[in-house]
Amino acid sequence: MKRGYEESASTSFGPPQSRRKLDPQGDALFLEDDETTRNLARKVADHYSARTNQTLEEREASPIIHLKKLNNWIKSVLIHLYARRGDFVLDLACGKGGDLIKWDKAKIGYYVGIDIAEGSIEDCRTRYNGDADHHQRRKKFTFPARLICGDCFECRSRRKFLVRLDKVLEDDAPFDICSCQFALHYSWSTETRARRALANVSALLRPGGIFIGTMPDANVIVKKLREVEGLAFGNSVYWIRFGEEYSEKKFRFSNPFGIKYNFHLEDAVDCPECIVPFHVFKLLADEYDLELVFVKNFHEFVDEYFKKPEFTELMRRLGALGDGNKDNSTLSQDEWDVAYLYLAFVLRKRGQPDRTHRNNDNRGNKGQMQISKGDIRYVSSED
Numbered sequence: 001m002k003r004g005y006e007e008s009a010s011t012s013f014g015p016p017q018s019r020r021k022l023d024p025q026g027d028a029l030f031l032e033d034d035e036t037t038r039n040l041a042r043k044v045a046d047h048y049s050a051r052t053n054q055t056l057e058e059r060e061a062s063p064i065i066h067l068k069k070l071n072n073w074i075k076s077v078l079i080h081l082y083a084r085r086g087d088f089v090l091d092l093a094c095g096k097g098g099d100l101i102k103w104d105k106a107k108i109g110y111y112v113g114i115d116i117a118e119g120s121i122e123d124c125r126t127r128y129n130g131d132a133d134h135h136q137r138r139k140k141f142t143f144p145a146r147l148i149c150g151d152c153f154e155c156r157s158r159r160k161f162l163v164r165l166d167k168v169l170e171d172d173a174p175f176d177i178c179s180c181q182f183a184l185h186y187s188w189s190t191e192t193r194a195r196r197a198l199a200n201v202s203a204l205l206r207p208g209g210i211f212i213g214t215m216p217d218a219n220v221i222v223k224k225l226r227e228v229e230g231l232a233f234g235n236s237v238y239w240i241r242f243g244e245e246y247s248e249k250k251f252r253f254s255n256p257f258g259i260k261y262n263f264h265l266e267d268a269v270d271c272p273e274c275i276v277p278f279h280v281f282k283l284l285a286d287e288y289d290l291e292l293v294f295v296k297n298f299h300e301f302v303d304e305y306f307k308k309p310e311f312t313e314l315m316r317r318l319g320a321l322g323d324g325n326k327d328n329s330t331l332s333q334d335e336w337d338v339a340y341l342y343l344a345f346v347l348r349k350r351g352q353p354d355r356t357h358r359n360n361d362n363r364g365n366k367g368q369m370q371i372s373k374g375d376i377r378y379v380s381s382e383d
Ligand SMILES: C[S@@+](CC[C@H](N)C(=O)[O-])C[C@H]1O[C@@H](n2cnc3c(N)ncnc32)[C@H](O)[C@@H]1O
Pocket: 041, 044, 045, 048, 049, 092, 093, 094, 095, 096, 098, 099, 114, 115, 116, 117, 120, 150, 151, 152, 153, 154, 180, 181, 182, 183, 186
């Protein structure tokens, strides 16, 4: 199996620029009126909001159904490896709540989900309440939850007051685990946002707390771009297109933020995304006391964990490689090629866990077991 990193690409990007607009806490000292960045975030939010829930039949008919199941398997493995009974979980960019069942299986104690797309948060709410009609009715989740609609990489209002996520969640923190699945690259449009994302995670995690995530693998994307003649590549289920400004396939290494490309994945994604050079991400995370535990391209991840009996069995149950029945359908080569575009990472917040906090705090009564529309807190656009 191929290694997911290309040396030339990984060494091409320079270190992040100095904190021009940030104080040592990672707080913006002044707010740039960056319409482009805001429009990009809005575009992404509108795209995901517009995606309606699918019925089980529609889902099974998706051209990337096995890839979706493989992604679920990867997220389940990460959760299985790091979540502990009773954990407080922060799910950044939680989407429609597709991971709620995974967290329930891990017997967590509390869940906070935040997403910028109103439609997705509403779907997450109904799914949590057990009202969603797209899946079979299920028993209630065993953990209380809270949902927030907002930009988790920025959090400021139209009137330009800062509404920092770590302040919004002051009473809920510290969290044991923070998860950001298939979304952290949306923070990489500017250095300010990338830093804000990491500052939020660091401020909200307890010492020793874990940050798990999945995102596009910049090294693979850059490598594939350089392998083709034009500025686009893909297969029957996806395409990626870079703009003319990258016709030389060289990047401004002094500023590894805001390197945009358009990404289309059948039945899933159709919006602008940003390259996240992982070694820069690692350096930046380290500045916020988040040290790397591991990073693995999805191919490497599957290779390693599929060998473990408990995860082989989970793969069989999820059916990512087919269920062995019907038409014997399984993950196609084109879907497997898409998996190669992604990586999974785990970071740990520095410091020793405070073993007494569980006995001293009264966080057990947080959140609700039934969430009404009025319970959703909206931040960043209207506050
Ligand atoms: C590919 S989906 C992943 C959803 C979910 N994490 C999962 O794995 O099923 C990406 C999600 O990121 C959310 N998102 C993008 N930018 C965001 C931002 N700035 N703040 C909060 N959520 C954001 C989108 O609305 C969308 O729900």
